[in-house]
Amino acid sequence: MKIAIVGAGNMGRAIIDGLLDQVDASDIIISTPENPTLQPWVNQRAFTIVHDNTELLALDFDYLIFTTPAKVTLNIMQTLAKLPAKTTILSAAAGIRLADMKDAFTNQHNLAIFMPNTPVAINAGTIGTTILADNASAKEAILNLLNVLGDTFEISETDFGIFGTVAGCGPAFVDIFMEALSDAAVANGLNRQLSYQVISSMLKGTASLQMATGQTPAELKNTVTSPGGTTIKGVLALEAQPFRRAVTDAIDAANHN
The missing domain is CATH 1.10.3730.10 (ProC C-terminal domain-like)
Known part of the structure; x- marks a missing residue:
């Protein structure tokens, strides 16, 4: 299982730290602007790092997770619109709706929006999610991924606030x-x-x-x-x-x- 993460701010790093409990660093791709303050954290692990989001289009991964602010996330999604349909896409950006994600991508993807909190870093997060998946097994796979980070609750989009x-x-x-x-x-x-x-x-x-x-x-x-x-x-x-x-x-x- 390979996972790409867009954004390495506080929440992005918390999610990555939590995923490392069950995912090898070599199976994690991080897309983030160059930032010297991140270098010590990056150097401790064998991540694949890219500094241009469009570089993700040439890489192979199973899941793409957005942890960027909502005001830039939609623009980034549109630059990645032609991702292959096999890629499952999740967004932790507050204010991004499933409908926004469907509109942003050319192919039909399994999608999820989720609301994490910082204890995901130690696999003790409290996570709300709404999932749009083709079938029960795809939905279960998304829940299994989020459950690595903590307790996951399926909620309606209207309850996200x-x-x-x-x-x-x-x-x-x-x-x-x-x-x-x-x-x-x-x-x-x-x-x-x-x-x-x-x-x-x-x-x-x-x-x-x-x-x-x-x-x-x-x-x-x-x-x-x-x-x-x-x-x-x-x-x-x-x-x-x-x-x-x-x-x-x-x-x-x-x-x-």
Whole structure:
């Protein structure tokens, strides 16, 4: 399986790092403008590098993934319009629709748009995708590729905005929550570095338990709030602040920018 990637910005590199878990570097082609700051990262691996997107037309690969900004992606797609039909094409460019991709290419391709987040770099991404494929096996192949990068969810194109807000912006909101927990832990005498380790482990375990059991967060909360106990007192103190409203406002603001 050979994969070509257009773009080596932050998300492009994150996707490539995730793919390297199961794809040899020698099977990855990267199309990116010359950039000296990328050289140390490139030199560590046996990628094929091209600096002109049209060079891809002379190369053989099974998948083409666009990680470039939407404002340039359509133009790049049009320069690659005559790619062979066997090439499966995926786009991570926000705002690019399947209809845009169909219009850009001369041949009929299996297509997918997907919304990743940066944890794809360590194969722990949360990915939304909409797929337009000829058959079930082609669709499964696309899902298998994306699943290398993390948990993949098939969604409708109309849900891409809110999915991207929750999965893409959510990590920043969680980081702020983690920072606040750490500050409180330090204020109460815990070492800063240890507090980060404890908080990260706690969040990982909590999320894993929810995914494993299928219980709602409310149900899980109830299992650790004993009558008269410390946890329910902390919960009430949290609820006394506009915590839920702050989260809702953050999502709404990010989703309607």
